[in-house]
Amino acid sequence: MAFVYSMVCIFSFILFSTADLRSPYIQDHLKNKVFSIESNHSEVKYIPYNVKSTLNVHMPNSSVGALVHIACEHSSVVLSLVKNFSFGNYVNGSSVGLIVLRSSTLNRHNRVYFCLTSNCSSVFKDKCIITALSFSSKQPVPGGCNLVHNMNIYPMIDIDEKRDGSTRVKFSSANVGSNIGSKPPVCDSDSSMHLRLKYSVYADFTYQANSNLKPTCELCNRSLCKANNDYLNAFSNIFGGKTSFSYKVADLTSSDHAKYHLAAYPCAAMMTYIVVTDPKFGTHSMYIPTTIKMGSYDDSQQAVLALKIITMVLGAVGLLLCLVGHRFFIFELFFMSGMFFVILAICFMEAFGLWLHYNSLNFTILTVIGLLGSISITALWFRFGKAAMFSSVIGIVGGFCFACIIFITPLSNMTVFEYRATFILSLLCGCMVYVLALILVIKMHRMCIVSSALVGSYLVVACIGSVYWYCSLVGQLILIIVRKMTTVDLLDATIVYPLYILDYTLIGAWAGLFVLGVASQHFITKNHPPFPLSPRELVQLQPTMSEEDVHGDNIATDNDSASSADSSSTSVNYDGDISDDPPDYRDIYPEQDTSRLLAN
Template sequence: MFYCSFAIFLIVSIVKVQTENVTITIALNKTTDLSNKELYGEYVNLNASSTLQVGFTDVSKSLAFIIFQVHSHFYNITLYNNTLTKSSSVYGTNIGIYSTVKSTSDKFFIYNQNMVNVKLFIVIHGYSAKDPIPGGCNMEFQPPISPSMHISYNNDYVLIETASARDSADLVCTSIYDVIVEFYLMYLPERSFDSDTYFKGIQDMMTLDNISENGEIIPQTSWSMRRMLSAYPGTGAIFVAVAYNALNRSAYSVYVPTYTYACSPLDESGCELLDDALSQFLCASLLFFGLFICYFGHRFFKTEMFLIGSISGVVITYILISLISELERPALLGAAILSGLCFGAIWLLFWWFYGIPVFAVLLSTLNLGFLFAAILYFGMPGGLTALQIDFNFWALFILIMTLTSLILLSTTFLSDILCCAILGAYATIYPIDYYVGSNLKYIIINTIRRAVVPKFNNAVLLPPLEWMDAILTVTWLALALTGFLFQHYQNRGRPPFPPPPRSIRPTMPDTTYGTTGERRYVDVAQRPTSAHEVYNESTPLLF
């Protein structure tokens, strides 16, 4: 990072005389109020390889310091002040610098080192002497006072970090707990990567009144100045932090907002989640398997046994292999599928030879219990310290699975139809969710992440629930309801379960398999007898 910043300084100093320079002067005499500390906010188009110089005039005497921030969408830019030292420059898309503005000679320079013109949003916030200084107790980042937020991500989570704030009366950061820093989040529309949506999102998270109206607080986990969130690639998220005085919340300051899509829309693959042929094929196949199970699962009971067993085997194997080895996703999926097919065949054989309805339906009810527990985890509020401990979380998760299964097993016939309807409906909307860019698929993905991703126990989920998610949720419920009613109607008057093809269990005569129908009783008085038959107290009454 140090060498990168130093190289930027060299480039700036070399090309500064060769580029087109633009100068603007901003008056800092605007009156602010408690909920809005913004002194200036305007859009600027900066040409390629150009520098914008910003000066100030009419500085209000009530100002103790300002936060000068610049926001770009996709392209990194460099911001530095007139001292041009290594510790006075920042580089990125959402950057800011602290300044005391003690004299009107202070200037800021914005350098666009890209080969394209860049649209910028320049914002200045002004604060009084009683307000905390954002990033004033910085020990990790450059410059020494760092009001910017630092963000990184991978396929599973987003990590947001910032420096501790400093109370205005604390000159050496001996009481950092006198300032409370809260993190906020606002999601952008799903699969919307245009600049207008991005800049509007930044504006909506710029002042305290807008943050309170549009943002959602991110609960604190085990870190005070860091937050980990589950990643939802393709859905933009704006993050901001607000530093409050612990004794007087009217004294506050706002960090520089930042954003992420948890992916890079400018890359060749963009934000495409399924970037290999095997994943795309499996995802598309779920649509047909889901519809079949939802509307015909119980009618074709043996096929249902195989599919439910296979899906369970795929999930279990995927988790186990991920824990013990590091494989590329196609190889991991291939191994999980082969193992799942074997598991499905084994599960079918149990019914084929033994035909125990309760045992056969057990796996379907456990799968429904798994889905139900995953939904609770998906919607669970963050910051629950007890559930950050893996033992506590998985014990509660398994308890919910088990209780759901035990409750459903009391009525095997209706439970099997219900499991087919709900699980099949979710499998149907799962590939649709991928292609429209909504986030219901993360009901399962977040649970798998919790099992295989290190330190994911510290992640706050806070899933985005937008209009497309609502439409798919209604579709899920409609499919489940119609699937249950259709299968119940389709199986009326039929035995609840078909007989096993090769049962090796001893069977009782004169019974109907799997039903609660009455046994056939034989009237002893009407039964023909031979002359030598004698009846006594040991003669069976039922024939």
Template sequence: MIMTKLVLFITIITLKIVLSQTQNAILTVYLNKSTTWENKELYSGFTKLNNNSTLEVDCVNLNSNISYVIFQAHSHLYNITLYNNTYVYGSYVKGTNVGLYSSIKPTIDTFFVMNSNAIDLDVYISIHGYSAKDPTPGGCNAEFSVPISPFLQTKYNKDYVLVDAAFPQDILDKNCNSLERVRVAFYQMYIYERNFSKEAYFDGIQKMMTMEYISDNGVFIPDNGLNMRRMLSAYPGTGSIYVAVAFSVANKSAYSVYVPTVSYACSPLEENGCVIFDDALSQLLCASLLFIGTFICYFGHRFFKTEMFLVGLASGGIVTFILISLIADLNRPALLGASLLCGICFGSMWLLFYWLYGIPLVSVFLATLNVGFLFSALIYHGLPGGHRALEDDANFWTLFIVLMLLTSLVLVSMTFVSNILCCSLLGAYAAVYPIDYYLGSNLKYIIINTVRRAVVPNFNHAVLSPPFEWRDSLVTLLCVGLAISGFLVQHYQNYGRPPFPPPPRSVRPVPVTIYGATVPSTERRPVTSRNSRSRVITERTALLA
């Protein structure tokens, strides 16, 4: 008897807990607010959604000028489920930035926001009203599960982010036969770098919610030939808000806004989910660049033979990294290890070349090529995108190599000064690379985006659109300061000294003057000091001398 009562008591308590967690809340919103061309938002506000609970939203007192509404709900990091009337396939959408369409005839839908997570969530709800002349966002959907899909879908990997939207429907195109009647423009806004806070997240969404705010805060994403998809270079850890706007071609005042969506290009909920270099070898190499870059920036020309080895190592490592990535699928540590070994081999060969031949012009040429590569990568990094001609790989790489060679040829004409300049520029960028990584800024992507263009399939369609915020400004100023100071220090160090040190051993022909005529000698012998003169042989010189 006692056991029966105990079991009954435990059952009642369990049912009460379950019911308390799954009970529904009801929110009634009034949609009688007047709309303007810049702002068609009828309602917005935050609500607390308990764990394992559902919020019912009833809309009343509709504005008489409204033909349909777009209901949207946003949560931070955790998925929610939005459905209307009944929870069946084709009536719900799941995600962090979701939205549904509802006509007001014969009556507006009742919306339900469901939190299936084990934690309470703050949910931002916004309802937008549109007239009959406005195009329907996602009205000609052919891919998403909901018949009318006014929301955007984002996918990402370590290299790029994909943003997809369903085709909009024009009021005069009931059967979606003339999709060209509506033009769709995509916009983007960055959240502050490495800021995963809930406040920054919702503040960013609100800044991209209406046409007025989109015009003030959004940056246009050019069309990249993928129709209703935009492909953007990924910057893991930097939150980005995307939104699309459908404009009627016939009626310039008619438009509708899709539900904004957010992507960090990583998963902040996972441990090390937004860490770019997550293996020991990558982190070791990144940290070592601080010391190697500082050395090259201030002492590169003074220790010329060390510079030759390091420049050869960097060139061989980058080329090998690209080639191996194209022919083999290796994880990052193995790929970096192979590239490092090949870079050491190439650096040793380049040092050996100077060791034996000692031709400054040829030796400096590789350093100027590296500066040319960095300059071309910087130009590519800053391009706004949307250049159809540059989407063709043949056009792009031809222009890239031409810029690189032109930069190199201009610099190599001033061998001594250009080598000091190359050391200061390459060393400064290498020195700030780990600083950029630890601060979470994005100057490291000057090189990364170029490597992505070479090895990532279809990256020719990606819009780079790099963020430039206060961290980027700080690292840029530091890089410029290091380059200028490095050039001045090295120029002062080498003032009055020979422009280049002699090679330790030369196999180049040594000129010998015989009876007033200079004759090349094939004798292999060490190079003497620069102040020594060639032995002059005359008729008075002893034959055995």
């Protein structure tokens, strides 16, 4: 028995030892993983978790250093220039990078160290994209004038996300290039050479959410990793002098880049790229791209259902308002006054920080406020009449929509609109110009037709954009302008937004539906008075109309009696003798057929 027991123990030990050696997870922990990459290349690697790995970077003779970038799908990366990951010598994130400088002309092989930590996945390895790009002594060094972080060179972009949906973009100043082994130029003097450098900010929207898809961690990281792969392959073009990106946001100088402010609407993940240029040599370098994940909708089932119901109802009402709005003035006034109070409520909620999410509570509050405002304005029109006066509310809503169209363009990113009073006054002037121009050029009721067609067509296309695609620009049009008008921190922010094929389609449908609505309302209202009378005005007119009818009937009776007396005197004598001329029965019976009487 002892022999059997000992054999079982030996066999179990050999079996478990072999299994451990064959397990890739255990293998990764038994030794340090070593990877190699050539400069100006991008490779896909499967890297184990929780293992300190080494990356050997091979540089050409003409280079003075290399920028190393690692982006992973599911995990965070700890990247360092030293092996022990001491404090202040590493960076951490899903997309990180460092600059490795050559210490001498003979040293072409430099090492960086990294380790992966799991975020959203339970597997043992993760797919990462590793990129190494060399640069020469004439190219600027991103983050070479770092005065904030403990590292000497910090090429990363720091982001500070605000509650209002905006993001402060911060990055260390770049420095001019230097030769191998030489001391880099100083950065803390007013005559530093790095002040001549120029910065350009580019953006690309990589993730588009919709009403049926929740942006999970895995899905977001996959799309962002793909974008990193696409744009990191363009690093060589950047260093070669080409700066072709999808959307250029701004050009900055060394003095104003520290306070740069970006803003985008919810449901968008924006890749931000910063290219630094040395105008003396015409060379370029690039910071490590970063991802700005904007605020998202409340994706609970209640909020999604409330959003769909409200948008579908508004879309149906907007279609009626666009095509037949002014023909039914009560309906037009009721709905447009509700829109007026909803816009005021959104401004109030944004100004006091109450509008934080697209949830069912905010939708309910806006619906109640809109109904109360509609009932109030309509009741005042019932009581006092004066349709032309109350129709100014319709013109104000149309003017606000027109002003939002103007200020959604890059015009709103001008420096002059960084002051709140200037922006609000310009927006109000846009509303007034719209209203006064339509009143003076065409009549008041034509202004109502144009306003109802504009707002109604917008509601239709906004409904389509909100129900089928959350990220539509058309659906966010009014909210973007209201948020910038009411939030002080957004006044100096550059609003960026993408335009996709669906956006262009919706804008074209908006224009076509607007023209159709104006033509339809003009056709169906051309034989009707400009404005109807209110019920109170109709009640006041009824006694006057009755008196005019009675007076007209009395005059008609007197005229008939006088004509009958004249006809009788001409046909009959006072003494009863019948005259020679026969009587004219048509005078006596004017409404009867007198042919039979004349025949007799």
